[in-house]
Amino acid sequence: MNKKRSSKKLFIIWSVLPAFILFFIFMVIPTINVFWMSLFKWGGLTNKKTFVGFENFKILFKDLNFIKSFQNTLLLLVIVTIITMVLAVVSAAILSRENIKFKNFFRVIFYLPNILSVVVISAIFSAILDPKQGILNSTLKLLNLESLTKMWLGDQKVVIWCIVFAMIWQAVGYYMVMYMASMCSIPEHLYEAADLEGASKIKQFFEITLPLIWNVVRTTLTFFIISTINLSFLFVKVMTGGGPDGSSEVFLSYMYKQAYSNSSYGYGMSIGVIIFIFSFVLSLIISKITKRDIIEF
Template sequence: MKHRKGRNGFIAVCVLPAVILFIIFMIVPTINVFKMSLYKWGGFSNNKTFVGLNNFKILFEDPKFYRSFQNSVLLIVMVTIITMVFSLVFAAILSREKIKGQNFFRIIFYIPNILSVVVISAIFSAIYDPSQGLLNSILSIFRGAKADPILWLGNQKLVIYSLVIAMVWQAIGYYMVMYMASMSSVPESLYESANLEGAGRIHQFFNITLPLIWTNIRTTLTFFIISTINLSFLFVKAMTGGKPDGASEVFLSYMYGQAYTNSSYGYGMAIGVIVFLFSFGLAGLVNLATKREPLEF
């Protein structure tokens, strides 16, 4: 009994600091966001006016919010699908095929993930530069030197897709390495049996590899959706600032602008509440949609 109490006490001492930090830096700020969304407050004075749900009423009538919502959803869908597809394909190739320098390719693919968003944004801003950027220089070979340069970050229709490319490039290597780790645990005997049955590489990928690493895919998919919401804010702030004319504005950048630039802190927190509920709702929906019986081998 004493040994059990001592063990429980030791566990409590180890866990308590993390619990305290989680409460202070996660739970309390989250509660404060919900609280401040009910007030009209500039953020820099003591004058707070309780307005109830009026901030949310204004929010749902704000066309700029809906535009940022559409941009966020577009980024989540496109970046997630493209990243997951390429990560799985590259992971399968480097895991199953005999390619010289596999470790070299793993390092090369992973390098973008260790770079800061600011560095990646600077790289792609230089690539997208209208006058001296690499992308327009290559396209000028086919379009002609006298053709007008494409404003990748200055065109309302192209700016979101330009951000997609940068975000996908940043994320592929990280998820590729995670999927390679999962694929390495799949018994080679399953592939040998499939070869004897005449199954090709593609058939093996969809009927052996994917089902056996599905749990890992579900976990990374949920994590990636949440991280895309956060990373989209960083890329927008570093590359476009929401320009041109709000065409690249996303959830969090619009919230930041309202709370700290327009001195509408209460309204910004109302946007934060919607982002919070949307994130958890979407994560739960994805978990439910991808749920299936785990396979054992």
């Protein structure tokens, strides 16, 4: 019996070991290296490194461009997350519970953006928002609304909102499908009992649907917030490059620009440290405030 248990433990260790080694090499070591390199002044292309301690962080918190990128990142996290999650849950509830025509067609249309890569989606929106040949301005002119035309990606006041719209359009369908799969597991007799009690569709949604899929919502919410930080870099990189005048810069795009374009690798890694700490703390906060007892059926 002991020999059998020992063999089982050995099998588990050998099964997990390759994944652990890969995780350590490609995740743990690079993360430690980011923290270590943030303490140096280094261009990244030479062997000349100067240890400066926390000097990079002192400069960082006085850097107005970094503060602007931080503000933009927070804006995206709040606005994109709230709108995407609400649209995804409501759309999933409607397509799962309501008897509407062309239900499968709408499912496909919502999920379509996830077939395309983020780079392709960013390029599509860049073309749509082009001030001279873009569909948006051309349509506004056709409707005699020329006063509403703008340099969409060149206007400091609206550029970040263009990125917000593109990110929401890209993400809604994916999370809608996840919520629909979760809603399909809810027993039909719960809704039948609610109908007999005279509960409205809205009340059924808040009293039955949302509580029973809350664990899925909680998990996807944390995942979405972290992925928003990562995806925002791609949208900004392709659509605006951080312009105009840094008004659409986000965490990762500013870090990339400092580390690889301005030859300030050490300074860029200090931004990476802040992003890591911010993401970790934010995940803990979201996990804490969304925690509730799991309702079983």
